[in-house]
Amino acid sequence: MGIVKVAVNVRPLSDEEVKIGTHSFTLHHVYGNKASSPISIYGDCVAPLVDALFDGYNATVLAHGQTGSGKTYTMGTNYTGDGSTGGIIPQVMNSIFSKIEEKKEAKEFLIRVSFIEIFREEVIDLLDPNSGKGKRTVAKVAAKKPIPIRELEEGLFTVPDAAAVEVRTKQQMASFLSQGSLKRATGSTNMNSQSSRSHAIFTISMEQRRSTRIPGDGILSAKLQFVDLAGSGSMNKSGADGEGIPINKGILALEQVIIALVVNKKRKEGGHDSLDGNIKTVMIACVRPADSYITETLNTLTCAYLARNIQNKAIVGTVNQSHELECLRKALTLEKNRSMDKSAELESLKKALTLSEEHIARERKCSMDKSAEIEQLKLKISVAQGSKGAYSTSWNAHRSLEPPTTLPHVDDDSDDAMGMDETVERHENTARKKAKTRKRKRPLYNVWKPDEFKLLEIRVPQMKTGKIPWGKNTFNGRFPQRPKSSAVKKQMGERD
């Protein structure tokens, strides 16, 4: 038995492949393969930013890369107190407080920290004491109430309600970092069992002034921000559920911002607290060297390479002329405008209310007029009916008048059948004539006493007879019968 011989044939690159070329990126520093890399990164890239902070410059350290590539490890945003790995932030804290110690005779410092996370496009304050203790899962953090984001001007955002907590010692600062780290949303993905599913921003703000004041002295104000972006990456590979979509969208937005800044050179004078403008920025691109993540690694490196070309112009910030103050002024102006808008809206609502009230009053008056008119018409109808003796129907006539003492004469002059209506009409006419000459003994409307209500017997006139005999009631209705007069009773053969 022989073994299977295996041969590999490498074909030459096609013209297209030659055009793409090999992937090489020129960057400022490359670290790798050592657990101690955060220490080296701090020394080379971040320590100068701490010096800049003391000189009044804003600075940002931003870590990006696919999930599980070491961003949190490198930044130290997973700091949980003593014994934690030495990420960049713990080293920054050490450095800041040893510098303050050195300078405390000559200067006074005010240090504040804030810690927020952006989870599913909402901002959550990790230092909010009401946000609960202990590590939060994705499900838990989703239930947390986000804090509002306010846009100061196009593309410039602030989170005014985020807690900015004053700290006096390194231990206090470390405690807030570890509290916030514990609350950060994490979830398990196929690529990282403790994957951070949110973007985290830890901010150290510093204000300093001379202990011995000199007239015209300002207060230096600056901040150092650490941005730990949630890991991007293929959904299939990471196995992360729905929240991967906004994360990837966020990373994509970052990449697009970088490309826009580089390609379009869009920068405004004065700049923003972002990648460009009044800020010193260090971007740490984290990659996983495994072959299976080659696409993600290339994306991260391309983004880092492009970011290398962004230029910014940091200026010293003082409280009087600081960018923060400018932002606050803008926010105030915006609030004023909003408040004016609200006043105008209130005014127009008041006007609308007045108009509605007037309309309702008019409608009410109109309705009252109509009611009065209806009453008048009713009265008129009553009067009209009264003058007519309420003889609108033959049956009313029957009811309200004495039946004829003598039966009306009907001509026996034809063989034609005389209709009942005609007979009744004649009867009515006779009754009406009598009623005109008769003194009225009863009120306008015939009011019957209860014991007077009886079934009225109406006799249907016989056809072709000269006299109309009273017959049985052929109508379905029941009519009250008034007492018969003596004459009628006599006529009908009844006794008194």
Ligand SMILES: Nc1ncnc2c1ncn2[C@@H]1O[C@H](COP(=O)(O)OP(=O)(O)OP(=O)(O)O)[C@@H](O)[C@H]1O
């Ligand atoms: N330089 C390093 N040396 C040793 N271990 C490292 C290093 N960088 C990262 N790790 C380890 O790799 C794993 C993933 O790292 P980490 O959680 O920092 O990745 P991440 O990029 O923050 O991931 P995600 O974006 O999913 O949160 C961790 O177990 C971490 O301890």
